[in-house]
Amino acid sequence: MSEHRLTAEFWLDSLRREGAAFRAAVTPETLAAPVPSCPEWNVEQLVAHVGEVYRFHAAHLVRGVSTPPDEDEPAAPTGPAVIEWWDESFRTIVAALESTDPAAPAWNWSIQEPVAKFWFRRMAHETAVHRWDAELAAGAALTEPIETRLAVDGVDEALDTFLPAGHRAGPENLRGVVTLRSTDADAHWAVRLRGAGMSLLDTGTVFDDPPHAQTAMSGTASDLILALWSRVPLSVLTVEGNPELPKALLIG
Template sequence: MVGAPRTGRGAMSRTQLTKDAWLAALRSDATALRAAAGNEGVLGNQVPSCPGWTMGELIRHVGSIYQWVSATAGRGTTDKPHPREIGPEVPEADDPTVLGWFDEQLGLILAFLDNLDPDLPAWNWAPQARKAGFWHRRMAHETAIHRWDAQLSVGLTEPIETKLAGDTIAEVLDTWLPAGRRRETPDVHGLVHLVAADLGQEWYVRLRGAGIALLDTNTLLDDDSHPARAAASGNASDVALALWGRLNWDVLDTAGDDTLLTTLHVA
C-alpha cells in the first residue's frame, strides 16, 4: 500500500481557500485559457480531454457558465434558478467573435464575484450550506480544469497551482461525490487513500456502492491498521486531474484495486 506521512492535522477536506484566493486563481486560469484559445486558427481544434468538443465549443461552454452564474447567484434566495442555456446571442463556436464574447463574460463574472458577499443566501446543487461562497470556489475550479483542457488542445499544459489543486481535490470529495455527480456508480465497496505529497495532505474515502463517506483521520483512523483497499499518491495537480478524468491514475504511485480509483471520477 502506498505510504503517506501522518500529518496529525486531519488533512481531510478542510483545505478551502478564501474568496480572494479563489478570485485570484479564476483570474489567472481564465487569462491562460483565453491565451490558449486566442492562438491563430485553433477554434476548430479538438479538445482531447472533452471528446466531441472543439476549442470554440469549450469557450462557449465556459463563457455560458460565467453568464449564468452572474445572472443567478446574486439573487439572495436559495430557490433553484432557471436552467443554463446558450442563447442565440452567443457567437457560434467557429466564429472568431466568440472570443470577444468570452472576454465580456469573464469581465462580468470577475466584477460580479468580487462584489458578491460569500454569506449571501444562494442556491447550489451540493449537500452543503446554500451560500454564495459556493460559486467563488466553483468558478475557480471550473476554470482551472478547462484551462488545462484548452492548453491540451494546443499541445502545452501547465499543472494546477498546488494550493488550488489541493482544494480541487477537496471539492471533488466534499461536493461532487456527495452530490452523486460521479461518472458511474458501480456496486463497489472499499476504502481509497489519496495523498497529495507536495502538500503533505491525505484523504480517506469509503465507497459503499452509490454511497460515499469522507473520513476524518483524526477521529476514525487514529492508527495505521485501517484497511485501505486502494491508494494513489502524487502531486496535488496530478491527483486533482486524475479525479476529473484528465489524467490516468497510472501517472501516480498507485496500489490496490484500480476499480476503486476509477469510480471516483466526476463528470
C-alpha cells in the first residue's frame, strides 16, 4: 500500500475539480460521439451514467444509516437535456457530501467500514476516471492525466476495495506476486494472487526480498490507475516478469 493518507476534504476538493473538468469536456454537439474507453457508450450515455451515480449515492448517503438502500436508480433524460440534469446531479452529490460527517454511518458495497468517508473517496475517483473518458471522447489530445496524489489513492482503492470485493475483470486462475511502483510518487504496492483470492502484502518485506516478485510493473500513478481500469493498455507500463499476472488486477 502507499503511505499516503488522504482526507475527506481532499476528496471533496478533487470531486469539485474533476467534476468541473468533466463538464467542460461535454457539449451538446458531442453527445453522439463514441467514448473509445467505454465502447458500449456514447457521450450522452456516459453523462447519464455519471449523473445517475451521483443521484443514487446522494440519496442514500444522507440517510445516516448503514443498511442497504433501495435499488431503484433515477433515470436520466435523453438528448441535450441530460447536460442540465447532470449539472443538477453534480450539485446534489457535492451538497450531500458537504453536509455529511465523514464518520457518519453510510452503507457501501465493499469490505471497508460502512461510513460516509467511503463515498467522499469513491465519488472523487468515479469522477476522475469518467472525466478522462469524456476528454478522450472529445479528442485524445485533450486528455489530462489524473492528478498524482489522487491517482496514487486510486491505486490504493483498486487494491484495497474493488479487487477484494470481487470486482475483477481479469482471470481468476493466476498465482504469484505482482509489485507496482509509481514513477512520479513515493508509492509502491505488492499483491499476492491466489487464483480467485488475493491479498495485499507488506511492501517492505517484498521489496527487500526481490525473488518473491514474479512480475514488477511501473509507470506514472495516472497510468497505473488508468491501466487497472482498462482505460489504457498494460503496455503503457513497464512490465518485467510474467506478463500474464498483471491481467488479474484489472477491475470490472
